[in-house]
Amino acid sequence: MDVVLETDQLGKRYRNKWALQDCTLQLPAGRIAALVGPNGAGKSTLLHLAVGLLRPDAGAVRIFGEAPYGNTAVLSEIGFVAQDTPLYPDFTAAELLTLGAKLNRRWDGALARNRLAELGIPPRKPVGQLSGGQRAQVALAIALAKRPRLLLLDEPVASLDPLARREFLQSLMGSVADAGTTVLLSSHLLADLERVCDYLIVLHAAQARLIGAVEDLVAEHRQLIGPRHGGEPIPGVAAVVRASHTDRQSTLLVRTDGAVVDPNWTVREVSLEDVILSYLAEGDAGASHAEWEVPA
Numbered sequence: 001m002d003v004v005l006e007t008d009q010l011g012k013r014y015r016n017k018w019a020l021q022d023c024t025l026q027l028p029a030g031r032i033a034a035l036v037g038p039n040g041a042g043k044s045t046l047l048h049l050a051v052g053l054l055r056p057d058a059g060a061v062r063i064f065g066e067a068p069y070g071n072t073a074v075l076s077e078i079g080f081v082a083q084d085t086p087l088y089p090d091f092t093a094a095e096l097l098t099l100g101a102k103l104n105r106r107w108d109g110a111l112a113r114n115r116l117a118e119l120g121i122p123p124r125k126p127v128g129q130l131s132g133g134q135r136a137q138v139a140l141a142i143a144l145a146k147r148p149r150l151l152l153l154d155e156p157v158a159s160l161d162p163l164a165r166r167e168f169l170q171s172l173m174g175s176v177a178d179a180g181t182t183v184l185l186s187s188h189l190l191a192d193l194e195r196v197c198d199y200l201i202v203l204h205a206a207q208a209r210l211i212g213a214v215e216d217l218v219a220e221h222r223q224l225i226g227p228r229h230g231g232e233p234i235p236g237v238a239a240v241v242r243a244s245h246t247d248r249q250s251t252l253l254v255r256t257d258g259a260v261v262d263p264n265w266t267v268r269e270v271s272l273e274d275v276i277l278s279y280l281a282e283g284d285a286g287a288s289h290a291e292w293e294v295p296a
């Protein structure tokens with residue numbers, strides 16, 4: 001398996017608080033991966049470490065086997081669209097493409113111009129005067145024109161309406177499928193991610209909680225409904241991820257390691273969204289309650 005992005009006990013600290021801690025994960029080549037987690041989980045921090053904007057305080061991050069911080073050879077292989085697609089607002093899209101051509105040795109200007117022409121983006125208007133969706137498309141066109149082997153996108157569709165979101169993701173998928181680009185895309189919009197991603201990384205409270213191919217993760221999780229469960233082992237269940245109980249009944253989201261054949265349990269398939277939400281719900285809110293001096 002070719003690995004494009006790899007972290008090994010990676011950590012980044014702001015003052016005395018870890019924004020990312022002990023984070024170990026791998027992203028195989030050719031995947032379109034979703035990076036998911038609640039606000040403050042460490043998603044932007046991970047992306048910024050991967051594109052060399054931040055330097056690790058612990059552990060390591062490697063892109064194509066090399067540390068990205070200060071490594072221009074590696075950085076030339078990466079396209080990055082940061083949160084809120086920051087672009088120089090007084091520059092027109094055409095001027096930004098000229099700039100891109102000067103700064104990147106493998107620049108494909110025709111690709112960017114074609115994309116923006118097809119989308120009807122005006123070339124001579126300052127990008128500060130474009131809509132959020134149009135700006136996002138300009139930023140994506142610039143990132144794609146670099147012909148990156150790895151494309152990292154930090155909440156690229158957050159400001160877009162549902163139709164613009166769908167068009168953005170479709171055009172992204174079309175472009176990367178042909179080029180075989182590996183993509184890591186952070187978003188809170190789980191339904192969108194389920195449509196376009198085939199790999200998942202869930203971060204929670206600065207740590208990686210769940211990593212794997214979407215198909216495998218969905219296949220190995222199940223919902224079980226049955227008599228109230230007191231924690232005793234259930235054959236076929238490797239771990240209970242989340243449990244809710246009434247007086248007489250329990251509903252469990254479990255990770256299986258075989259078939260659950262106990263007739264006491266009704267076994268149901270789950271969606272990717274069910275799996276993600278279960279892993280996010282098992283997080284611990286205790287620390288922030290202590291900091292706010294209120295009971296958890």
Ligand SMILES: Nc1ncnc2c1ncn2[C@@H]1O[C@H](COP(=O)(O)OP(=O)(O)OP(=O)(O)O)[C@@H](O)[C@H]1O
Pocket residue numbers: 014018019020037038039040041042043044045046
């Ligand atoms: N420049 C900074 N200085 C201090 N703390 C920071 C800084 N950037 C991020 N943090 C903290 O690091 C943690 C992780 O932040 P990060 O932006 O990586 O989360 P995120 O998962 O991208 O969140 P969101 O979904 O809200 O964008 C948070 O607790 C945040 O407050």
